[in-house]
Amino acid sequence: MSRPRSQAEYLARLVPPSVAGLNRRSLLAGAAGAGALLGTGLLAGCGSDSDSGGADAKTVSLGSNQSDPKPKDVIAKVMDGFKTSTGVQANINTVDHNTFQENINNYLQGKPDDVFMWFAGYRMRFFAAKGLAGDLSDVWGKLSGYSDAFKKASTGDDGKQYFVPASYYPWAVFYRKSVWQQRGYQVPKTLDELNNLGAQMKKDGLNPIAFADKDGWPAMGTFDILNLRINGYQFHVDLMAGKEAWTSDKVKKVFDTWAGLLPIHQPDSLGRTWQEAAQSLQQKKSGMYLLGLFVAQQFNNDEQDDLDFFTFPEVDSTIGAKALDAPIDGYMMARKPKSETAAKKLLEYVGSKDAANITVKNDPSTLVANTGADTSGYTALQKKAAELVGSATEIAQFLDRDTRPDFASTVMIPALQQFIKDPKDISGLLTSIENQKKSIFTS
Amino acid sequence: MSDLPLIQADRAVPPPAATTTTRGRGRRLRLLSRTDRVVITLMVLVPLLLVVGLVWLPAAATVLLSGTDWDGIGPLGEIDWVGLKNYDDVVNIYPPFVPAVQNNLLWLAALFVVATPFGMFLAVLLDKELRGSRFYQTALYLPVVLSLALIGFVWQLIYSRDQGLLNALLGSQTDWYGDPNVNIWAVLFAAGWRHVGYIMLLYLAGLKGVDPSLREAAAVDGSSEASTFFRVVFPVMRPINIIVLVVTVIESLRAFDLVWVINKGRNGLELLSALVTQNVVGEASRIGFGSALATIMLVVSLVFITLYLFTVMREDRR
Known part of the structure; x- marks a missing residue:
């Protein structure tokens, strides 16, 4: 077979007769354009995908790792309570529990939600020390009903608080x-x-x-x-x-x-x-x-x-x-929330006894951290668990949260x-x- | 093919360069218009940028990062260079490394020796136009189509020690997933189950393309079924054989999904790819250490890729 003598000739051969009527240049340009478009589309896809959440203080976003049906429902009810009490709408982004935990580094360094759920312990202090979490000392000034053990568990290496405890289990x-x-x-x-x-x-x-x-x-x-x-x-x-x-x-x-x-x-x-x-x-x-x-x-x-x-x-x-x-679950604030006032309002609310009361009413498999909450709705098992933790001299968080x-x-x-x-x-x-x-x- | 007259017609006509020769006062003829050149440059540049940006740069970055102790947090300026410490750690104090290499090799051997030949065998059977061959094809290919999460779940139902189908049928107490001497075989069986379907389909497509007159000629010459396959069909299918070989090697090097779904590549199911993921992707974020593992994997892959390219290029030169 003869070799094509020029590139144009070579390209001409590639076009089947059925489409030869079409201007081949426009075809090629179209293909290249589509390629370029695909490329930029891919790159753009890596960036932010949602900027919703609003700049006004009427909404606040919450990253939740409570993906099981019951806890998820409880979080939704607590956020409804938040809206009734403050008028601020909380948008919940629920992510599978393990996935949330495994992606936490990227999540916090990217565009995290204003408030996110996390655990007390080494990992919380680590993020605080790295500057990936917001200082909540002033929120703690307004919270009541927490024992010293819980406050200590919420404190970073620099002595400031970075965490609001919500629930725990022994x-x-x-x-x-x-x-x-x-x-x-x-x-x-x-x-x-x-x-x-x-x-x-x-x-x-x-x-x-x-x-x-x-x-x-x-x-x-x-x-x-x-x-x-x-x-x-x-x-x-x-x-x-x-x-x-x-x-x-x-x-x-x-x-x-x-x-x-x-x-x-x-x-x-x-x-x-x-x-x-x-x-x-x-x-x-x-x-x-x-x-x-x-x-x-x-x-x-x-x-x-x-x-x-x-x-x-x-x-x-x-x-x-x-x-x-007795691992403690709770809330933290992103380093740069879109609206700090709204985020702090939310953290204050989830630390309040009102939020704790909603949790008690709806979830029998957890204990609330706020001692001001009405725990008369606890099952016998919950009561005993709360007593056990209350009488503990020291509370560890669990190996993978303590190291x-x-x-x-x-x-x-x-x-x-x-x-x-x-x-x-x-x-x-x-x-x-x-x-x-x-x-x-x-x- | 209908492009034959096209070429001959082209030869008769002088090069279609009338538009460029009028303007081009250069020494040689410009055969491509400016638009052509722009388009071609774009068509080369865009894929090139994509390949460099999405393949070569990350690969180079992995090799670079493998010399650091980065934990994935904070600016790049804070990364400390630690030299070959990560490699030293991988080889000397990281217990899962040696089992991972062994398992990868075992995986390759099992696919190569058992699953691939069996898939080819099934393809040859199905090529005989058995009754209901469509059904067998679909059944055998189904595992390749199913999503991984589903496959992991299906095998969990079969292999579970306390509630699994297999132990219920056999009346045994074997801990298929937990016993490190057993679980790798259990997983290899599941992996083979997928691989057989894949190879079967590839090979079947190849067999359909073999010229029937070759078989007829062999039959006329009195060749048996077996010797027709080994002496005539198999050599004719050399390109497909090479593809099957490459697919097998690639599948065993990137084996990851099943063990990850089962127990995240621990306890007897260590694989290099799973170790990389454990270290880099999860909460652990040992980016430097994980990159060292990834680099080792890259080097191993390069050995096979080089061998493959070497064979293919020698083929072309002939």
Whole structure:
């Protein structure tokens, strides 16, 4: 075949006779134009997608991570209450809970909503220190009904407040009253009693402690409570802050104790979700389950009264059993809200006892942070949970909220799963954690 | 084809450059008008900018970032250079790295040795015009069309230890997703399930394009079914074979979705791509460290890409 002698000739060949009648230049120009258009369209798409929310102080936007139906409904009701009380409309942007958490860095550095939902703990202080959250000290001046523990949990490293607590839930050992009554089980007060109870449950054909760690985070709850019981709150905080060595005997003892308890945990936990483990408790196949109060979501309405809990038993009598994980959820303000007055009005409202009352009325699986709220609507379980947290000497937030997120997700999750897989090589595991911790915390 | 007379006609006519020669006093003839040149420049520039901006710059930035400890927050000016520390950490103190490399290789081997040949085999069967071959085609191709979220959910229903179909049928207690010795095979089966359909369709399209007279000739020469396929059809399908090979390698290198849906690439399901995502995309934001992992993945991919290009170019030169 002959080669075309010029580019024009080459191009002419490419045009099938059926369209040859069409001016080829206009065709080509059109194609190039479409390409350019596509390009700019793509680039523009990366920028802002909505500038709604308004510059006037009549609206304020709220980024919500409460994507489950019930909490989502509660947030909507609280925002209705806000509108009735102040006349300002709150536009809620709900994002799936995990997605929200995973995108938080980009979200806060982009164009976040005026007010967004987040957790107390290291991560809140981290954003405050990075200048990604607004100072709420003046809002706190107008809030009432919060204990010092909550104010402390809302304070950044610089002593200013950056967070308004809304709700919290404790981690405890849950069980079904009917099962325990039928078998005559007693709440264990010490580790030995827990072990004996576990042995008895095994004999009775139950999984003593339901357990699931497919998603990686539930085992953090077990580590937290054992560390709090064995080494106390201060050591836990220092360990989470990277100040203590993971290779120390203290941490080793936590894992040794845990390894001793693993036989009374439900086996094959790494392929199970917490929902499945909770259902084994609900179906009376497991005797107890260490989890947050949200375990109640897996129980039917008529079974809620059958659910009870106790705090994890004492391991060391000099430490006691008064500390626990009770993560606090709440609100923060973006660094540059479109309308600071409206945003602060909203934060003041969500921190008020009116907002807390709406939450109490509508959601039985959470506890409100404001002590001024009318808690007569609490279920028996909620009342007991509130008492438990109220009597706690120290409150931790949960491993992935108390330490650097990169450490929690890329080091601790694989490490805890490795431990569950192979509980024998504890010192090798701890050396690996310590090496990675040094590398991460120095960067 | 109807473009043959077009070319011959062109040869007879002098170059269509009448408009440019009147103006062009230059030494050589301008065959393209100004509009042509503008259009062609645009058509080269726009895709070039897109490729450079969306592929090459990010790739270069990844390599650069892999030498830093950036956490994704704050201005670029605050980034500290840490040299090769991230690579050192990846290889020496990051436990998931070695299993990830092993799993990627295992993935490649499983797709290459089992799934791809099986997909080709199915294509050959379906090419025989069996009754209901449309139905089989659809059934086998369906996994490729389904959304990932759905596929993850479907397999969760089958593999779940306590509530799954498989354990209920077998009466076993196998922890398909949780036991690190088992879960990689469970996932490879699911991945193979998708891959077979993909390869089947590609190969079937190729088989339909094989000239039937070749088979007839082979049959006349007394060749058996098997030797016709291996000696005649298979060599004729060389271009398709290369595409299938490349698709298999690419699929195993970018394997990510299934393990991510299952357990985010942990506990026996580590893959390089999942580790990159865990470190870079999530809340962790270890951009520097994740970039080091991504760079390693890039280098591994480059090995295969180079091999592929080398083969293809040698082919062209022949």
